[in-house]
Amino acid sequence: MGGSQSTRKLSVDNENAIQVSQEAVDRIQAQINSKQSEQPRQPQYVPPPPYYDNQKLQEFAAEEAYWARRIENLKRAHEKINSGMHIEYQKTLKEANELFDLVHADKVVTKLAPCQEEKAKVLDCYSSNPNKSLLCSVLVNQFNDCVCRSRITAVSASS
Numbered sequence: 499m500g501g502s503q504s505t506r507k508l509s510v511d512n513e514n515a516i517q518v519s520q521e522a523v524d525r526i527q528a529q530i531n532s533k534q535s536e537q538p539r540q541p542q543y544v545p546p547p548p549y550y551d552n553q554k555l556q557e558f559a560a561e562e563a564y565w566a567r568r569i570e571n572l573k574r575a576h577e578k579i580n581s582g583m584h585i586e587y588q589k590t591l592k593e594a595n596e597l598f599d600l601v602h603a604d605k606v607v608t609k610l611a612p613c614q615e616e617k618a619k620v621l622d623c624y625s626s627n628p629n630k631s632l633l634c635s636v637l638v639n640q641f642n643d644c645v646c647r648s649r650i651t652a653v654s655a656s657s
Contacts, residue, residue, distance in 0.1 A: 612648035616641040 506522065620641050623634035 613641055613644035616644045 507519065616637070620634060620637045623637050624631065627633045
């Protein structure tokens with residue numbers, strides 16, 4: 499087994515060039531051809547073109563048109579709702595600003611801090627008598643009474 503010598507001959511004329519006999523070339527070519535023929539060929543499957551009949555195409559087109567109309571109607575309804583909400587928001591904002599301006603103007607113009615005279619008397623007394631604060635107790639009580647009266651007046655006016 500395997501003890502026989504090869505009868506092929508190889509001759510080299512140049513160190514850079516290798517010459518192969520025609521038999522070796524034929525043998526290599528035969529091996530390549532046999533390997534290619536051994537591989538089973540897979541059939542190329544080409545799917546048939548899609549087949550749609552006219553009725554199906556018309557149904558698809560009608561459904562597409564239906565949904566396009568539906569989306570447009572929903573967009574219009576949404577825009578109407580948004581515009582109505584925007585108008586109501588602007589009205590409410592205007593009313594709130596008017597009310598705020600009225601209240602603010604009423605507080606600034608007509609309302610001064612109550613009991614300013616009594617307050618001035620108490621401060622004068624304290625500055626005149628820095629070490630004798632009990633001498634100002636009568637004025638402090640008058641100021642306290644004035645503040646209580648103004649609170650009662652404010653509460654009764656708001657209700």
